[in-house]
Amino acid sequence: MTTKKTTSSRKKTSKPKRSQSSLLKKAWSIFWKLGVITMVLLTCYTIYLDQIIARKFEGQKWHLPAQIYGRSMALYPGAAISHQQLINELKLLGYRKVTHPRQVGEFSASSTKVDIWRRSFHHPEGNQHQQRVMVTFNQQGVQSVLRPDQRQLAIFYLEPILLDRIITSDGQDRLFVPADKIPPLIVKALLQTEDREFYHHHGINPLAILRALFINISAGRTVQGGSTLTQQLAKNFFLTPERSLIRKAREALMALVIDYRYSKDEILEAYLNEVYMGQDRARSVHGLGLASQFYFGRPISELSIDQQAFLVAVIKGPSYYNPWRNPERAMERRDLVLRLLMDSGDLSTSQYRLSVNAPLGIRKSSREVHQKLPAFFDLVKQELAERYGPELLKMSGIKIYTTLDPLAQRAAEKAVTSTMKRLRKQAGNQDLQVGMVVTDKLNAGVAAMVGDRRPTYHGYNRAMTIRRPIGSLIKPFVYATALAKPTTYNLASPLDDKPITLTNGKGKTWSPQNVDKQFLNNVSLLTAFKRSRNVPTVNLGMALGVANVMDTLVDAGWSETISPYPSMLLGALNGSPMMVAQVYQTIADSGRMRPLSAITYVLDNNDNLIDTHHASAKQAISPQADYLTQYAMTKVVQSGTATRLHKQFPNTRLAGKTGTSNDNRDSWFAGFDERNVAVVWVGKDDNSKTGLYGSSGALTVYQQFLNYRKPIALRLAPPSGIVQGYFDTQTGLPMEADCENVIQLPSDSKSYQPAANCGKPLSWWQKIL
Numbered sequence: 001m002t003t004k005k006t007t008s009s010r011k012k013t014s015k016p017k018r019s020q021s022s023l024l025k026k027a028w029s030i031f032w033k034l035g036v037i038t039m040v041l042l043t044c045y046t047i048y049l050d051q052i053i054a055r056k057f058e059g060q061k062w063h064l065p066a067q068i069y070g071r072s073m074a075l076y077p078g079a080a081i082s083h084q085q086l087i088n089e090l091k092l093l094g095y096r097k098v099t100h101p102r103q104v105g106e107f108s109a110s111s112t113k114v115d116i117w118r119r120s121f122h123h124p125e126g127n128q129h130q131q132r133v134m135v136t137f138n139q140q141g142v143q144s145v146l147r148p149d150q151r152q153l154a155i156f157y158l159e160p161i162l163l164d165r166i167i168t169s170d171g172q173d174r175l176f177v178p179a180d181k182i183p184p185l186i187v188k189a190l191l192q193t194e195d196r197e198f199y200h201h202h203g204i205n206p207l208a209i210l211r212a213l214f215i216n217i218s219a220g221r222t223v224q225g226g227s228t229l230t231q232q233l234a235k236n237f238f239l240t241p242e243r244s245l246i247r248k249a250r251e252a253l254m255a256l257v258i259d260y261r262y263s264k265d266e267i268l269e270a271y272l273n274e275v276y277m278g279q280d281r282a283r284s285v286h287g288l289g290l291a292s293q294f295y296f297g298r299p300i301s302e303l304s305i306d307q308q309a310f311l312v313a314v315i316k317g318p319s320y321y322n323p324w325r326n327p328e329r330a331m332e333r334r335d336l337v338l339r340l341l342m343d344s345g346d347l348s349t350s351q352y353r354l355s356v357n358a359p360l361g362i363r364k365s366s367r368e369v370h371q372k373l374p375a376f377f378d379l380v381k382q383e384l385a386e387r388y389g390p391e392l393l394k395m396s397g398i399k400i401y402t403t404l405d406p407l408a409q410r411a412a413e414k415a416v417t418s419t420m421k422r423l424r425k426q427a428g429n430q431d432l433q434v435g436m437v438v439t440d441k442l443n444a445g446v447a448a449m450v451g452d453r454r455p456t457y458h459g460y461n462r463a464m465t466i467r468r469p470i471g472s473l474i475k476p477f478v479y480a481t482a483l484a485k486p487t488t489y490n491l492a493s494p495l496d497d498k499p500i501t502l503t504n505g506k507g508k509t510w511s512p513q514n515v516d517k518q519f520l521n522n523v524s525l526l527t528a529f530k531r532s533r534n535v536p537t538v539n540l541g542m543a544l545g546v547a548n549v550m551d552t553l554v555d556a557g558w559s560e561t562i563s564p565y566p567s568m569l570l571g572a573l574n575g576s577p578m579m580v581a582q583v584y585q586t587i588a589d590s591g592r593m594r595p596l597s598a599i600t601y602v603l604d605n606n607d608n609l610i611d612t613h614h615a616s617a618k619q620a621i622s623p624q625a626d627y628l629t630q631y632a633m634t635k636v637v638q639s640g641t642a643t644r645l646h647k648q649f650p651n652t653r654l655a656g657k658t659g660t661s662n663d664n665r666d667s668w669f670a671g672f673d674e675r676n677v678a679v680v681w682v683g684k685d686d687n688s689k690t691g692l693y694g695s696s697g698a699l700t701v702y703q704q705f706l707n708y709r710k711p712i713a714l715r716l717a718p719p720s721g722i723v724q725g726y727f728d729t730q731t732g733l734p735m736e737a738d739c740e741n742v743i744q745l746p747s748d749s750k751s752y753q754p755a756a757n758c759g760k761p762l763s764w765w766q767k768i769l
Contacts, residue, residue: 064397065165070404072160079142080675080712094298105302121159124601164370177289179269189312192340195229203230203259230255233271278318297363306355309337323362374458375451379598397605403445412448413455415704420453435462437581439677444594467574468666471659472532474571481552484625486748491526492727495536529632530640541569555620557582581679588672591626623719624748653714658694667697673711725752
């Protein structure tokens with residue numbers, strides 16, 4: 001009996017064991033299956049992430065902003081560039097003035113020479129290598145450009161200034177720099193401070209994560225991160241800044257994939273160009289290349305050791321270590337980076353001491369890293385759309401080379417700001433506005449543009465948009481039409497200055513008046529021109545035919561419809577400063593009409609030229625008639641309506657023309673020296689009276705412009721067919737030099753056929769002889 005009970009008891013106790021074993025088997029089966037499913041899902045997710053990463057890394061990593069450059073200053077013997085202008089240009093480009101240039105980006109200057117060690121840069125007409133030259137000057141401009149071996153260079157370019165970048169809607173701004181162009185010390189500093197095991201781990205560093213976790217727990221707050229550079233890159237490229245375990249796990253997985261697929265150097269290059277480096281108003285600054293310009297205003301290749309250390313220092317917290325707001329904190333962090341470099345043997349003790357005692361050297365906050373040029377950029381965008389189509393600006397990494405002269409632009413802005421402040425106070429007109437266009441005579445490019453009395457204002461662009469009567473600015477084209485008929489007119493030809501009344505087909509009459517309300521009976525063509533006499537101009541225009549004057553204006557580049565009324569001869573046609581600049585550029589360019597442009601070249605992301613059609617030049621005004629017109633315009637400055645300009649620059653030959661519309665509503669001035677043509681309009685948006693003449697309003701803006709940008713005397717070389725003639729002061733007839741009452745004036749040779757015997761009848765013995 002006892003045996004049976006024992007056996008039965010054993011059977012009863014074995015059931016739980018079998019049941020427990022069965023549960024373990026089932027649990028293991030479920031765990032195993034879940035593990036397989038998890039691995040499958042993780043593998044699929046990894047493959048998905050791999051595809052996302054591949055598209056980013058193997059395609060276009062970033063949409064690079066379109067870069068807009070100013071003109072590239074060309075130096076050559078005879079160039080109309082002054083000694084001071086070159087020095088100002090070098091400073092604007094961030095060159096450092098030293099006693100003796102020893103490296104790229106430095107220059108020295110004496111009273112007549114400038115020694116430059118130029119940076120290398122990409123030029124649309126070919127790469128320009130770093131080079132050292134000596135530029136010498138005389139009163140006319142550049143005298144010579146010499147290499148160190150004293151060989152003369154035909155032409156030498158300075159790099160163009162980067163005006164701005166057109167960023168996309170995400171607000172990210174960057175300047176891509178290949179890894180091999182980043183100074184090696186920056187890379188060493190980055191690895192010392194951010195990821196010492198970068199070249200040894202596989203995207204994540206478990207030991208660093210545990211170390212950071214322990215330090216943070218001990219401190220009771222987050223004081224150290226354990227992310228590798230690869231993890232930071234994965235977060236910046238693909239993830240949001242949110243703090244969560246899921247985001248952290250995804251970041252780690254992506255880092256592993258990135259490290260598996262790509263080389264360390266590729267990862268490092270992407271990081272160096274992606275890392276967030278600060279905030280420039282609405283733009284986020286990404287990458288060390290742009291950060292160098294943002295903090296120091298110079299290329300990354302030219303940074304000193306302490307400046308390189310600062311760039312690495314600021315990565316930890318661009319806002320926290322903002323050098324303008326927190327200079328002590330920023331310097332402390334920079335010094336820490338320098339100490340790490342010394343401890344690692346990458347810096348000597350002497351280098352460390354020199355660098356740690358250096359000031360931060362940050363650019364002044366008032367110095368902009370990108371130019372605010374709303375009016376000029378309006379023109380650039382309009383021209384891009386017309387010549388290349390509206391889709392061009394959506395392309396990544398294009399480079400747009402423009403004609404803007406940054407020194408001319410700066411002078412124009414300062415002139416407008418200071419003069420308009422004075423004019424508004426002086427005239428009690430707080431609503432006075434201005435539009436100004438400056439062109440480069442040599443290349444027919446727009447060198448500067450201001451569209452508002454506040455030059456940085458984004459809004460109504462008066463330089464391009466207004467349409468106002470141009471007044472007497474039309475007169476040079478009336479006189480050029482006459483001087484193109486040398487057998488009929490010369491500068492001494494007499495013109496009627498008597499009352500005149502014209503009647504149109506509807507019986508309406510028009511009686512033009514001179515500004516002084518007086519009539520001089522008759523005046524010479526030159527006198528009528530330089531004193532801007534209205535009545536002689538109308539008489540001349542009517543004799544020539546209004547249609548012929550219109551043809552001259554259209555040939556010179558006037559782009560809008562002209563009403564064929566006699567009042568047009570006194571400027572009763574509406575135009576903008578840009579339109580006027582076009583026709584005056586033609587006069588300044590020896591009568592050759594070349595359409596004004598703001599863009600010279602456009603390159604794609606691979607620096608290939610994007611071809612486009614360029615309009616050809618044509619001779620609109622004969623060189624002889626144009627020369628005489630220019631000569632007359634110099635007399636406007638010397639002894640005509642613009643004499644205040646001559647008083648300011650008595651030893652500099654300048655050409656100009658004032659203009660005023662009816663009731664003093666619009667004040668105009670157009671003028672040029674050997675380098676630039678400038679057109680200024682001053683008026684009110686509501687077209688009410690200003691009380692200003694061309695000489696008291698717009699001309700004063702031009703005077704200030706020349707104060708800030710020293711003029712270069714107009715050379716005015718006569719073309720073939722121009723001679724020095726002598727003309728009777730009363731009749732305008734050509735005479736010999738020894739005749740009485742004659743005036744010497746330049747003339748078309750066809751106009752100068754002097755009368756024998758000073759125009760007197762021959763005596764009987766002269767006839768015999």
